[in-house]
Amino acid sequence: MIAENIAFGVLAASAVLAALRLVTTKNVVHAALYLVVVLASVGANYILLAAEFVAVVQLLVYVGAIVVIFLFGVMLTRAQIGHESELDNDQRGIALVTALFLLGILSYVLIDFFQDDKLPELTGVSKATLQATRGTGAVGDAIFSTYLVPFEVVSVLLLAALVGAIVLARRD
Amino acid sequence: MTFALELSYWQSTILRIVGVLVAVLIPAGTLVYVFLFKMMSHMQSRLGPMEAGPHGSLQLMAEVGKFLQKEDIVPTKADRTLFTLAPYLVVGTVLLVYLAVPFGPDAYFADLDTGVFYLLAVSSVSVIGVLVAGWASANKYSLMGGLRAAGQLIAYELPMVLAVVGVVIQAGSLNLQHIVSVQAHGEIFGWGGIGNPFILTQIVGFGIFLLATQAELTQTPFDMPIAESELVAGYMTEYSGMRFLLFFIGEFASAGAFAAVAATLFLGGWWLPGFGFDNNAMNIVGPLVMVGKMMFVAFLIFWFRFTYPRFREDQLQTLAWKYLIPLSLVNIMATAVLKVVF
Numbered sequence: 001m002i003a004e005n006i007a008f009g010v011l012a013a014s015a016v017l018a019a020l021r022l023v024t025t026k027n028v029v030h031a032a033l034y035l036v037v038v039l040a041s042v043g044a045n046y047i048l049l050a051a052e053f054v055a056v057v058q059l060l061v062y063v064g065a066i067v068v069i070f071l072f073g074v075m076l077t078r079a080q081i082g083h084e085s086e087l088d089n090d091q092r093g094i095a096l097v098t099a100l101f102l103l104g105i106l107s108y109v110l111i112d113f114f115q116d117d118k119l120p121e122l123t124g125v126s127k128a129t130l131q132a133t134r135g136t137g138a139v140g141d142a143i144f145s146t147y148l149v150p151f152e153v154v155s156v157l158l159l160a161a162l163v164g165a166i167v168l169a170r171r172d
Numbered sequence: 173m174t175f176a177l178e179l180s181y182w183q184s185t186i187l188r189i190v191g192v193l194v195a196v197l198i199p200a201g202t203l204v205y206v207f208l209f210k211m212m213s214h215m216q217s218r219l220g221p222m223e224a225g226p227h228g229s230l231q232l233m234a235e236v237g238k239f240l241q242k243e244d245i246v247p248t249k250a251d252r253t254l255f256t257l258a259p260y261l262v263v264g265t266v267l268l269v270y271l272a273v274p275f276g277p278d279a280y281f282a283d284l285d286t287g288v289f290y291l292l293a294v295s296s297v298s299v300i301g302v303l304v305a306g307w308a309s310a311n312k313y314s315l316m317g318g319l320r321a322a323g324q325l326i327a328y329e330l331p332m333v334l335a336v337v338g339v340v341i342q343a344g345s346l347n348l349q350h351i352v353s354v355q356a357h358g359e360i361f362g363w364g365g366i367g368n369p370f371i372l373t374q375i376v377g378f379g380i381f382l383l384a385t386q387a388e389l390t391q392t393p394f395d396m397p398i399a400e401s402e403l404v405a406g407y408m409t410e411y412s413g414m415r416f417l418l419f420f421i422g423e424f425a426s427a428g429a430f431a432a433v434a435a436t437l438f439l440g441g442w443w444l445p446g447f448g449f450d451n452n453a454m455n456i457v458g459p460l461v462m463v464g465k466m467m468f469v470a471f472l473i474f475w476f477r478f479t480y481p482r483f484r485e486d487q488l489q490t491l492a493w494k495y496l497i498p499l500s501l502v503n504i505m506a507t508a509v510l511k512v513v514f
Contacts, residue, residue, distance in 0.1 A: 056286045064296030
């Protein structure tokens with residue numbers, strides 16, 4: 001377990017440090033790239049938790065798509081090299097309150113739900129059993145049977161966003 | 173199966189890292205030499221790469237030597253850190269793509285449960301490197317090139333993913349080793365002599381995948397990001413010497429990587445008809461078979477590159493969004509229906 005703990009420590013530290021730099025840096029493009037580090041560290045943590053599928057989704061959706069769109073948009077509109085002075089605003093108080101509120105809610109939900117539960121030790125379980133019970137196939141089965149309705153609702157939501165984007169883009 | 177020597181975790185990890193480096197550099201060098209220096213020169217009557225050594229056989233050495241000698245220039249107004257980081261980002265993602273491709277029953281770097289999905293995710297990260305290279309150069313041609321590249325890579329990632337879905341449906345797995353196994357054990361109307369390579373049933377998917385690959389690699393006719401008549405050299409304008417060499421290696425190594433992926437998904441991977449699927453000899457023969465198939469797919473890619481002139485930016489977007497994506501969706505539907513029927 002020592003190797004996992006060291007890996008977790010490194011990943012957690014890089015995620016937190018990059019997150020701090022993300023909000024303190026004076027350049028939008030640098031901020032977007034720190035976001036890549038944060039998201040990739042979180043994705044690597046999913047691999048430590050043996051959630052391979054979720055980790056790959058994290059990489060594909062957040063790093064490969066969302067940050068790329070961020071960078072694309074920022075570079076098309078305003079992205080000068082060096083420090084930018086207008087990046088700061090006076091909403092630190094509100095941001096602090098929101099962040100603490102979110103931290104409180106998430107901690108409460110997690111602690112309340114899991115109480116003293118611990119993840120089962122996976123040593124000694126064969127690879128085939130692991131893949132059948134927690135592998136990508138199992139995730140797919142769960143999405144298209146137990147969680148079919150939420151899945152469809154999410155796709156309708158995305159469709160609505162898509163239609164909205166087209167409406168905004170077309171001004172004829 | 174028993175090995176004569178048991179390797180500890182770190183020993184096998186080091187072997188794999190060295191293996192990935194070899195698997196990236198050797199195909200990259202081979203592709204540059206065979207296709208860029210020889211095939212293109214003969215097709216287009218270029219005399220340049222004929223001078224170094226007999227029939228220009230030492231041209232590759234000459235090129236590498238030239239790049240290593242060049243002065244390392246960073247533009248004054250460039251963002252120095254990101255400018256130096258960008259080429260490594262691009263090359264790094266290529267190394268990660270090779271990780272999931274199997275070369276034999278036991279000759280793989282990582283047997284990933286998410287295989288194909290992982291590949292597509294990792295290859296989408298290289299866009300960041302290109303965008304950063306374009307922006308950090310502090311040059312409007314570079315920035316335009318970076319933006320064009322990003323728009324193009326985003327547009328062609330969709331048909332690529334959708335083309336692969338057909339194969340995944342037919343194989344019933346994302347794992348590349350399993351996809352090879354399904355093709356090896358498949359039968360063509362009850363005849364299992366050569367297995368059932370998915371190019372036969374997924375010929376539409378193969379075509380879309382190759383076109384999308386061409387665009388993802390920004391090879392002509394999809395090379396607007398580095399169109400020399402408009403943008404000097406696009407996002408690579410300010411790069412010279414070693415850093416340009418890195419981009420160059422990245423370009424050809426990813427051509428090799430995508431050729432390997434296409435060979436695995438559509439041409440039966442490392443399996444050779446006549447050998448058992450778990451035959452230990454395939455660990456030696458398999459990589460050679462893969463290299464052969466990679467060279468074939470790469471030949472198609474470069475043949476296309478040397479033959480056609482460049483698209484216009486709007487033609488490129490139209491091709492992706494109006495033709496390739498609908499076609500690949502139809503392909504998915506047809507595959508799904510046939511999978512359920514048979």
